[in-house]
Amino acid sequence: MVLSVWRNSIPLDETFEPEAKGAPLFPTSTAIAFGLPVAGGLSREGRSVTFRAMQPRPIDPALLAPERYPLLSFPQEDWDWFLVACADLEIEVEPEHRGILERLYSHLLGVNEWLNLTRLTGARDYLKFHVLDSLTVLDTVVELTEPGDLCVDLGSGGGYPGLPLATWLPDRSWRLVDSRQKKVAFLQAALGLTPCPDPAACAFRGREVALTHPELAGACRMVLARAVGQADSLLPDLQALLRVNGFGVLLKGPTFEANERKALLAACPDYGFELVCEQTVTLDPDDPERYLVLLARTEENGRPQRGRRQRR
Numbered sequence: 001m002v003l004s005v006w007r008n009s010i011p012l013d014e015t016f017e018p019e020a021k022g023a024p025l026f027p028t029s030t031a032i033a034f035g036l037p038v039a040g041g042l043s044r045e046g047r048s049v050t051f052r053a054m055q056p057r058p059i060d061p062a063l064l065a066p067e068r069y070p071l072l073s074f075p076q077e078d079w080d081w082f083l084v085a086c087a088d089l090e091i092e093v094e095p096e097h098r099g100i101l102e103r104l105y106s107h108l109l110g111v112n113e114w115l116n117l118t119r120l121t122g123a124r125d126y127l128k129f130h131v132l133d134s135l136t137v138l139d140t141v142v143e144l145t146e147p148g149d150l151c152v153d154l155g156s157g158g159g160y161p162g163l164p165l166a167t168w169l170p171d172r173s174w175r176l177v178d179s180r181q182k183k184v185a186f187l188q189a190a191l192g193l194t195p196c197p198d199p200a201a202c203a204f205r206g207r208e209v210a211l212t213h214p215e216l217a218g219a220c221r222m223v224l225a226r227a228v229g230q231a232d233s234l235l236p237d238l239q240a241l242l243r244v245n246g247f248g249v250l251l252k253g254p255t256f257e258a259n260e261r262k263a264l265l266a267a268c269p270d271y272g273f274e275l276v277c278e279q280t281v282t283l284d285p286d287d288p289e290r291y292l293v294l295l296a297r298t299e300e301n302g303r304p305q306r307g308r309r310q311r312r
Contacts, residue, residue, distance in 0.1 A: 059182055064189040066103060069110025073102055074123045082127040085283065091135050091168075100167050101131060103193045108158060111186050117158040128283055134161030136281045137224060137249050137292055138168055144247050147171035149221035152241055154206050155228035157183060159190050161251065162224075170196040175216065179205050206237025218243050226251035231260040231293065232267040238295065239271045239302070248273070248295040254288040264293070272299030 062068065074082075079098060086093050105126050112118055120129055145151060149172055153162030156176040166174040174196050176187045180203070187201035204212040206223075220241045225234055231250055238248040252260065261278075268275055273295045280289040 059185050061185075061189075063114070064111065064185055066107040066110075066189060066193055069106050071102065072106040072109065072123075074098070074105070074127065078124045078127060081124065082132065085128070085132050086135070089132075089136065089281070091138055097167060100193060100195070101127070101164075104159070104163055104167075104190060107190055107193060112158075115182055115186060117183070117186065130158070130160045131164050132283055133251065133290070134164040134226070135168065136283075136290070137161060137251060138165065140249055140292065140294065141165060141169060141172070141222060141224075145172055145221050148173060150175065150216065150219055152177055152216070152220050152223045154223050154225045154234070154237060154241070155179075156187055156201070159187050161226050162187075163190055163194060165224075166191065166194040166196040166199055170194060172196075174199040175220075176201045177204060177206065179203065206234075207240045209240050216241060220246055222247045222249065224249045224251070227253065231256065231264040235264075235267055235271040235273060238273070239297065242297045244272075244297055244300055246297050247276075248297070250291075250293040250295070252291040252293055254290065256291040256293070268295065270302040272297055272302040274298050 083093055105123070108117060108126075109121055112121065118126075118130070120126055141151065151165070151172045151174055153159075153165070153174070153176045156162050156178050159176060162174055162176040166172075174191070176184075176191065176199070178184050178187065178201070184201045184203040191199040191201060202213055202216075210217040217240060220243065223238050223241050223246070225237075225248070228234065231252065234248070234250065242248060265275060276294040276296050278294070279292040281292060282289055
C-alpha cells in the first residue's frame, strides 16, 4: 500500500525526510483514518517520521468452512448445456464431477457474500466462464505433464483454472497461488472439496517464490495463468517458477492478438522462453475467440537485456 503525499509517495514501513523546514506535512487526521500509528510524531522542524502498516485481521476459519453454506444444485438445463459443451471440446465428464462442482459453486457463492471473489453468480455463467473456460487447457495439461508433476495456477483468485483442473486431474500436485492472503485462505478451504490428495494454496507473487517458497522455485513442470495481467509482464514470474523444459500456459481473451502478442514475442528471449503455439477456442458458437498460448522455458537464463536501466 502506498499513500500519496505532496509531490511524491511514502511507502509504508519506510522513513521519509520532509523536503524542507516548513514543508506541507501529511495530515495527522489522515494517518489516524488509515489506522497508521506514527512513531516520533509529525514535526515541522524536519524530524523523520515512520508509518507502520496495519496487520490484516485474520479470517475466522469457520467462515471459510464449506459446510457453513447451503448446497446448491445446478438447474438441469444448465448442466445439460455444460455436458454438450464439454462433448464439443472432447472433455469427458464423470458422474462424480457434478457433485464436486456443485459443492465448489456453493462454497464460492457463500464466501463471495463477504469476500470479493467473482461477479458471475448464475449457474450457467459459472459453468461456462469458470469451469468450461478452465477445462479448455485440460488436454494440454494431460499431454505435457505426468502424475506427480508440480502444476501451478498463478493468480488463482477465485480458484480458476486450478480447482476444475484439480478435479479432473487429481494425480498432479496442484498449487494455487495468489498474492492476497484472504483469497489464499479461501482457496485452501476450496481445495479440500476436490479429489486431489496433496493440494496447497500459497500466498506470494511468482517472481518472489525463491524467498517465500524455495521448494517451488525452478521446480514446476507447468504454470497456468488465466486473466492475469499482460502476457509479457508474466514472464519473470514464469521464469522464477518453471524448470527448464517446463511450460507456461496463458488463457487470454479476444484482444490478445491485437494488444499483447507482439510484446510477448519480443520479450520471450529475454527470459529464456519460446512461444510454442497458440490455439483459439470459443465457449459458445456466438462467442468471441479466446486464446490459449503455450510457452516453453528453453534456457536457464535469457539473453542479456541491453538498453535497460538497472535499478540500484
